[in-house]
Amino acid sequence: MIVLMIYVAIFVLAYIAYHFIVGKSVSNLGFNARKTVTFGDESAVTPNRSASVISIISIFVIWGAFTGSQISPIHVPGPFIGDTSFLYTATNAQNQTSDAKVFIRVSRVGEDAGIPETSDESQNGFARDDALKVAAWRSGLIRVQKNDEGGKEEGYRVTAINGHPIAPLQSVGVEDGVVNMTAKGSLSFVPYKGWQMEPIWLPAPEAIVTRLFEIIQDGYQGVALSENIGWSLFRVIVGFALGSLVGIPLGYAMGLNNWFRGWFDPIVEFMRPIPPLALIPLVIIWFGIWEQGKISLLFLAALWIMTISARAGVSGVNISKVHAAYSLGASKLQILLHVIIPNSLPEIFTGARVAMGVCWGTVVAAELVAAEKGAGKMIIAASKFQQTDIVIMGIILIGIIGFGIDILMRMAEKVLVPWKGKG
Template sequence: MTGIAILLVYVLAFVLAAAAAGLLRRGRARRADFSSLKTVTFGDESAIRPDRLASIASVVVIFLLWGAFTGSKLVPLHVSGPFAGETSFTYQSEGTGGQLSDGRVRITVGPDGTLPAGAETSDDVAVAVQSGRNKLIQLPGDARVVSVNGTEIAPGGAVPVEDGTVSMTSKGTLSFAAERGLQMEPIWLPSPEAVVGRFIEIMANGYQNYSLWEHIGASLLRVLAGFTLGALVGIPLGYAMGLSGWFRGWFDPIVEFMRPVPPLALIPLVIIWFGIWETGKVVLLFLAALWVMAIAARAGVSGVRISKIHAAYSLGASKWQILRHVIVPNSLPEIFTGARVAMGVCWGTVVAAELVAAQMGAGMMIIAAAKFQLTDIVMMGIILIGLIGFGIDLLMRQAETRLVPWKGRS
């Protein structure tokens, strides 16, 4: 239920933000650049520029949703949280002789699940329930409950009551569950300030005998090593497959066979062949990047317009000159796209690569924290990996802009 609510609110925020941005920009002058000179832009990917206002709004909406559904003090609005306080319900029980008797159950719901002082002095049954948990209710005697708040109840049934639900187990014992609301428990999704607090703590004290920067640096070195090796082997292989029928016939079955195999499935073989230390981790990341880079380079060669090659031949160019001045420049956009995809795959694989015998690393930190249900550390590690990966992607975009300024202008 909470997931559906988050999705609906997110879709609504997207629509409202798009409409608001359209109203704000109505009547404003258009930007003056190369793309603005094009008469047809629909379907032209090079004419699409990321809307910075949309990017800012997207981050703000995600943060507001995160805070609203975790009860964060950093956001002004919150969804309904779990019930906390006192409530009660009446029941009617049937004794061994068939006589009916009435009773009342007073329930105190709180984070610690303890009864307040003096709660057990009343004739009513007093029960303490921890927020977000169920609690079996032990009634006096051997009475069998037949109704709750005037509504008949049978084993396996449930009756909605004020601030919660009373259900009956198959053996006839009552159980109370307080209203959970739409807020998520910290074990499922901690609040932003909890994640920031844990980040500050690990920054100061480290985690698992290593500092935070040592964890991040170890993962970054593994990813860069695996990605670099994958690019050094994959790009020449892709060029060879795009330029030689023999190379394509020889390697195409291998590439197309390995491409859909997830890197996680290769972990057992990598451990057997290369051991559990750094070599095995780098090899796994190398395999994750290799096939992506090979396919990207092959696609780049296949996408070169034949008219350009014919023009180069008519001007007396040799095969080496065609490769250097025609094929390589025109294939670079595809290679950069493949490199960005491969880097993302490597970052996604590093967590699995550090699953085995890793002493430090962002993935190891996430896995170790998950074993003890430290969701705030897990969230912190995920955010750090995402931010570092996003930063690397931005650098690759800038490199593509500077090295391939002709992209989309052919």
């Protein structure tokens, strides 16, 4: 919630700053400046590149701030690291009281820090100073009764922390953390965690980059990164191609023939809302867990989308163009080749972009179930060993590749369908 509020605040401040500082100087430039009406005109709304850059920078700044990144200029309060102590008061079986200190050393996760030394001062009571080492974001159990004289006798108990009374299942805040008492009377120290995320939950950006170069060089579990990504792309391309080869002709048939429309419409409309991931158990039963099953799942993921897009493309052809072609003596085949197909291609390319995105997300999920190679297999294998940096690295790569695929399809659409949006 805090991260979301910060991000929203950055968005609002950046929008206000751009509107009042830069917006006025560029508002009179470009084609939109010559339009009398822009609000509600979709053609007047284009991506603001400044907003895109600020958005990406904001995400990385927030990410770095909440992970203690070395490349981030700002940081939110992090966990307590260093030495601290607190005073406890114990009462023995004879109802006598004595004070002693617990010295605590908090180190970063993975660091081999030694146990702090106890006080050299002479202690006259039965309570004895104790020491503990604990990692940041963790807690440490302190059994002071094992160190105190008479601590194992019945009636011994800890009654106060830094002068504040404490009882089983209660807590007392100290300078650098919280002291909890268990149901059996033992003490537990939890150091101050701050606002930063523990690396096991969210590593810093530089840790992701370092891990990426390591896997590019050495691979992961004996498989190169390029091989994992290549297998995922291969499955997506084959499944999408098969789905298009069947779905586009089927969509044309449904858009041009009443019998085909009536026969296949219930099937298409029934299968369309079913998520591809829901079909994984059935596909495994029918085709197994190897390549045939994965490609069959991707085929089904693309089939219905391409069918609907081709059908919608036929339905969206301007009837006046069909009438004009007939008046010029065109045959049905000529109308199909020169009127229907060219005018339906924009809709088909839109469906193809959606289908590729669905296939790319589906293949990763399919590889989570059973695969020897693939981006999804790498992610699920890393999650089993709590290698969060590899998991996040894989997710980022999947997003970048998916975005790249969409850009390539947009470029192909501009080249192959230059008449889109021109009537």
